Amino acid sequence: MIGLTLLGLGVATYLTIAHYSGGTTICPLHGGCETVQHSKYSQLAGVPVALIGLIGYILILGVLLTPSSETTRLIAVVLTVGGFGFSIYLTGRELFSIHAICPWCVSSAIIMTILACLSIWRFLRGEDVPLKSTSQGAGGLDAATASPSSAAEPLPGA
Amino acid sequence: MSSTPGTDPDLTRKERREQARAERKAIEESQKASAQRRRLMQLGGVVGVVVVIIAVIVVATSSGGAHKLKATQTGSSVPHAAEVQARFTGIPQKGAELGSSTAPVTLQEYADLQCPFCRQYTLSVFPSLVRKYVREGKLRMEFHNFDIIGPDSIKASKMAMAAGQQNLLWQYADLFYNNQQQENSGYVTDQFLTQIGSGVKGLNVNKALTERFSPTVEGKVNNDNQLARVYGSQYANLPVPGFNGTPSFLLYKTGTTPQLYSPTSLTEPAVFETAINKLLKG
Numbered sequence: 001m002i003g004l005t006l007l008g009l010g011v012a013t014y015l016t017i018a019h020y021s022g023g024t025t026i027c028p029l030h031g032g033c034e035t036v037q038h039s040k041y042s043q044l045a046g047v048p049v050a051l052i053g054l055i056g057y058i059l060i061l062g063v064l065l066t067p068s069s070e071t072t073r074l075i076a077v078v079l080t081v082g083g084f085g086f087s088i089y090l091t092g093r094e095l096f097s098i099h100a101i102c103p104w105c106v107s108s109a110i111i112m113t114i115l116a117c118l119s120i121w122r123f124l125r126g127e128d129v130p131l132k133s134t135s136q137g138a139g140g141l142d143a144a145t146a147s148p149s150s151a152a153e154p155l156p157g158a
Numbered sequence: 159m160s161s162t163p164g165t166d167p168d169l170t171r172k173e174r175r176e177q178a179r180a181e182r183k184a185i186e187e188s189q190k191a192s193a194q195r196r197r198l199m200q201l202g203g204v205v206g207v208v209v210v211i212i213a214v215i216v217v218a219t220s221s222g223g224a225h226k227l228k229a230t231q232t233g234s235s236v237p238h239a240a241e242v243q244a245r246f247t248g249i250p251q252k253g254a255e256l257g258s259s260t261a262p263v264t265l266q267e268y269a270d271l272q273c274p275f276c277r278q279y280t281l282s283v284f285p286s287l288v289r290k291y292v293r294e295g296k297l298r299m300e301f302h303n304f305d306i307i308g309p310d311s312i313k314a315s316k317m318a319m320a321a322g323q324q325n326l327l328w329q330y331a332d333l334f335y336n337n338q339q340q341e342n343s344g345y346v347t348d349q350f351l352t353q354i355g356s357g358v359k360g361l362n363v364n365k366a367l368t369e370r371f372s373p374t375v376e377g378k379v380n381n382d383n384q385l386a387r388v389y390g391s392q393y394a395n396l397p398v399p400g401f402n403g404t405p406s407f408l409l410y411k412t413g414t415t416p417q418l419y420s421p422t423s424l425t426e427p428a429v430f431e432t433a434i435n436k437l438l439k440g
Contacts, residue, residue: 037403041219078204085208089215099308099342124197 001118002064008111009057011104015050028103036102041093049090053108056083060115073123077116084116226345227337227353236357238336242329243359245288251325254378256288257298263437265297265430266408266416268304268386271314271334272341273404279424280335286427291434298412301327303379304386304404310346315379317351320370321361322378329358389418411437 019037027033036042042049056079063076087109094101227236234240250258265287269276291297303319305311314334321330333354339345348367355363369375389401401418409419423429 044215044219074200074204077201081204082208082211085212086215089212093219097340097342120201123201124194126193126197 001115001122002061004111004115004118005057005061005064008108008115009054009061011108011111012050012053012057015104015108016048016054019048019050033102033104036094036098036100036105041090041098049086052086053083056086073119076119077123080112080116080119083112087112220340226339227350229349229353232353232356234357236333236337236353239333239357239359242332242336242357245285245332246329249288249293251328253322253325254301254319254327255298256301256328257292258295259298260412261292261295261298262412263291263297263434264300264408264410264412264416265419265434266300266302267405268302268382268389268401268407269331269405270303270305270307270311271318271331272307272311272338272346274338274341275403275424276405277335277338279405280332282425283427283430284332287430287434290431296438297434299328301331302386303382304401304406305379305383306404308342310342310344312379313346314351315382316370316375317355317366319375319378320366320372321355321358323369323375324361324366326358326361330354330361333357409433409437411440 015037019042044052060076060079060083063072063079066072090105091109094105231237246256249256252259267276267279269279287297287299292299301318301322303312303315305315318327318330318334321327337354352363352367355361355366386401386406389406405424407419407421408416410417419433421429421433
């Protein structure tokens, strides 16, 4: 997830720099980067959407680098699901309002979609795998929520 | 310490252990199910809030455009018609050129009439430049089409160029921007072009509607777009590479090689004024 976030961070950084420097964007696949970047939807309340994406990826990275807990996993879900929703909105604008597709934006949308799916899976699953594999006899129970007496339980026949 | 199966104390201990384990397991299962339910509810809440926020953004950005021109608004009732008329009164205009041909500084604008940023510049900066520099004979301007948004952009450009055949291009473009609607929404109809034309005092709208398809007008529109794209090519071996969108500008001393000008703001007249003043002093 951290690798994906760094990838998204790279895309958002590039688009933000391109926005503020006014430089030419390398547009792969003969896409309509220029049209998208100069449309009115490239800003939200005066803030470039590329910058919003950049801030979003930084926050996600920050949460992922924080020691995992129920709260941080929930925050990751909030951020990535929010990012996913925003990506859906922007892609919809590209398809139905601007009638041009920016491959950079699409790649960011794909990254955010994968991140949202992974975050939801991670959140619903509970504790991370390495922690779970060390708990004995919990039958897949969260180490965090397992009864403290579990560890003291004598083995059958002891 | 070994227990013999069948003795009462051993059976009791084993039973107690198993009972306790079963109870713990039941509690753990219950806690697990409860945690899962809580997580699903939190997830549902997050999704719900995101959906609401996105819906609000969609509504806000959809209704943020200019007011639609009503079918009944023609002539002087076209919004901003009088203001645009006043802006250009008394200023020489020929084709796509505005201002005195002997003005010491030239500003070329490459723009798309559908482009919201061009509209922003036209509404925020352009009036000030006309008042302070063009009207004073210090600056001349050239309008060039750079149609990047869609087919409707070219449609609009042709009509503006046709207005230029009657030396009224700048009024037409200005009034168009003032009544611009959501890009590529299909609003650039013949009726819309006619309504805008009717708001430009002195324009023979029917003549312009006919002339927009003439080889002269189509040739000018094509030339502008080709030139802008050549300027836009990063591989162009030209003195002014670097166009990357609309509006793009060339700012230079009249009679010298055009220089690319990339303003840091399209809404602050002072940014443009500083650059123009520098050329006027130099």
